[in-house]
Amino acid sequence: MKKLSKKQIVALYILTAVIFVCLIGAILILRRDSVEQQQASSAKTSNTTESSDTQSEDTAETVEEVTAADMINELTPMLGLPSTVPLDADKIAYYYDLEEEAMAECAGVIGELTLADELVIIKAKDEQSVPIVEKGANNRLESQKSSFQDYIPEQFKRLEKAQIVTSGQYVMFVCSDDSDAIVDKFKSMAK
Numbered sequence: 068m069k070k071l072s073k074k075q076i077v078a079l080y081i082l083t084a085v086i087f088v089c090l091i092g093a094i095l096i097l098r099r100d101s102v103e104q105q106q107a108s109s110a111k112t113s114n115t116t117e118s119s120d121t122q123s124e125d126t127a128e129t130v131e132e133v134t135a136a137d138m139i140n141e142l143t144p145m146l147g148l149p150s151t152v153p154l155d156a157d158k159i160a161y162y163y164d165l166e167e168e169a170m171a172e173c174a175g176v177i178g179e180l181t182l183a184d185e186l187v188i189i190k191a192k193d194e195q196s197v198p199i200v201e202k203g204a205n206n207r208l209e210s211q212k213s214s215f216q217d218y219i220p221e222q223f224k225r226l227e228k229a230q231i232v233t234s235g236q237y238v239m240f241v242c243s244d245d246s247d248a249i250v251d252k253f254k255s256m257a258k
Contacts, residue, residue: 091180135188135237138256139174145252146184146243151176159187162210163203163240169196171236183215183222183229183242186249188257191236204231204240211242234258 071079143151154175160167175187189204191197208229215223229242232250234257241249 133256134174135172135190136174138188138237138239138253139176139186141256142186142188142249142252143176145245145249146176146178146186147245148178148182148184151178151184151186154187159189163187163189163200163207165189165200165203168192169199169203175240181219181222183211183219183226185211185229185240185242187240188253189238191238194236197233197236197238200238201231201233204238207240208242 154162154177156167156170156173159165159173159175160170169192171190171192173187173189175185177186178184187204187207189200191200208226208231211229212223212226215226225244226242228246229240230246230250232239232241232253234254237253237257239250239253239257241253243249
């Protein structure tokens, strides 16, 4: 095999750096778009909630069910991160390799670019879809491990402690330093 010259090695390093910067830029753009979509989705949800609140007042017997978004809003501060990036249904379906038909609802957040922190809750469409959602969560965990193993080894170690928990039709994926407390709170909410 022919040995590379110093110029060729330097050129390869520069090319690698350019590709890395481009990838980071693409990820940041995708996350920005995700935030914008989440904000638009939240605005729609609050409008829907206001109209459903009016309808609920007319009904004497209403049962208040906690949604995946409600749980994410309650659990996100437990991640202990200064900021998170919200994930919409399209991103979750993509990251977890799921058909949207398998999901009744979902919500999630991820940490900044170099962090493995992630909290996603997916309510399966029905009981038959729960194993499909669990498989998607396991695939996501393996994908994250593969991504972080050589990239940021200390984050890979955190992924080793990530948890996938099922409660009824809800499946939660969590990677956090405080995963146990988040799991306990999730179990109390998702009944």
